[in-house]
Amino acid sequence: MRKAFICPSKYVQGENELLNLGYFVSTYGKKALLIAHKDDIARVKNQLDKTSKEYGVVFIESNFGGECSRVEVARLREVSAEYNCDCIIGLGGGKAIDTSKCVAQGGPLIIVPTIAATDAPTSHSAVLYTEEGAFDDYAYFKQNPHVVLIDTTIIAKAPTRFLVSGMGDALSTYFEARATSNSYSNVNAGLPCGFRENLCGPAKATKAALELAKLCYKTLLEDGLHAKYACDNNQVTPALENIIEANILLSGLGFESGGLAGAHAIHDGMTILEGTHKYYHGEKVAFGTIVQLVLENAPKEELEEVLRFCFSVGLPICLSDVGIDSYTEEELRQVAKKACIPEESIHSMPFPITEEQVLAAILTADSIGKAFKKKME
Numbered sequence: 001m002r003k004a005f006i007c008p009s010k011y012v013q014g015e016n017e018l019l020n021l022g023y024f025v026s027t028y029g030k031k032a033l034l035i036a037h038k039d040d041i042a043r044v045k046n047q048l049d050k051t052s053k054e055y056g057v058v059f060i061e062s063n064f065g066g067e068c069s070r071v072e073v074a075r076l077r078e079v080s081a082e083y084n085c086d087c088i089i090g091l092g093g094g095k096a097i098d099t100s101k102c103v104a105q106g107g108p109l110i111i112v113p114t115i116a117a118t119d120a121p122t123s124h125s126a127v128l129y130t131e132e133g134a135f136d137d138y139a140y141f142k143q144n145p146h147v148v149l150i151d152t153t154i155i156a157k158a159p160t161r162f163l164v165s166g167m168g169d170a171l172s173t174y175f176e177a178r179a180t181s182n183s184y185s186n187v188n189a190g191l192p193c194g195f196r197e198n199l200c201g202p203a204k205a206t207k208a209a210l211e212l213a214k215l216c217y218k219t220l221l222e223d224g225l226h227a228k229y230a231c232d233n234n235q236v237t238p239a240l241e242n243i244i245e246a247n248i249l250l251s252g253l254g255f256e257s258g259g260l261a262g263a264h265a266i267h268d269g270m271t272i273l274e275g276t277h278k279y280y281h282g283e284k285v286a287f288g289t290i291v292q293l294v295l296e297n298a299p300k301e302e303l304e305e306v307l308r309f310c311f312s313v314g315l316p317i318c319l320s321d322v323g324i325d326s327y328t329e330e331e332l333r334q335v336a337k338k339a340c341i342p343e344e345s346i347h348s349m350p351f352p353i354t355e356e357q358v359l360a361a362i363l364t365a366d367s368i369g370k371a372f373k374k375k376m377e
């Protein structure tokens, strides 16, 4: 059986780690194209100035427009060529990170997440949008980021909702990897760059990826709540450090080499409902995880454990928690339909999937979540 596992060349996290950014740039040369929103640059301006001086490197600011679109990627590639940049830095949230991956195209790339809201930083893929912000396509690169650099002091100072949302994204990792392993489905780690179809043969998950996904879930249960409290106080504690590692490293490696399944497909389905748009990716994925557990009739104790965790940190457990307050059955049928399109990861579940099953699981998960809330009151 062909298996694949991929990861960044280096992952480093610590307090005030941003002060070492200049060092990593200097391993490639003198100049780095900095792709970051101006507000994020303002947040870390002092650290950038300090590290560029200490290591004798220059950050070329690029007025990042905020959207990961083909037009913006082409413009930034020109800027990079014009200044002869030796490497690319993506600093900030998901859009800046994805854009930097597209500009670097698998070349020297340093990712500096300033929030821990998703597991995108370590992966070799990006999502492209149109200039108007609608989904365009997925892109895959020949190499994962060379360095993922995380300054825990900066993450601790970001709003707690980002961290909690990242826990929602990380929550799905084990359950989706488990489903993918049980069904012997292919994982993203086997994809060659630039193509969605696997031209050099499909690859399955390694034991390593499934274990990392398991550790991700275990860490959330152990440290999630105390990490949230630490973040509320903008403090770095061991629990917060563990959750940053779970949200970014364990979840990132776990999803890319362990596989996605029901939870993310249900997330994708829910995005067609306007009400969900003000909720973050990981918040919707958390509810998607509960739906997946209902869909696969997971043990009652396991479902209870997930519900308890979500409730304790403030992650959604029913439809109204993700902005779906009133709905028609037809609307939810459309959600199920979108979740079940042929290219969706839901088909990595270890049994055949129908729209009816998914609709039933959404409605049932909603009732279970509501009942759980009532019980906790």
Ligand SMILES: [Zn+2]
Residues within 6 Å of the ligand: 118, 119, 169, 264, 281, 285
């Ligand atoms: Zn995700």
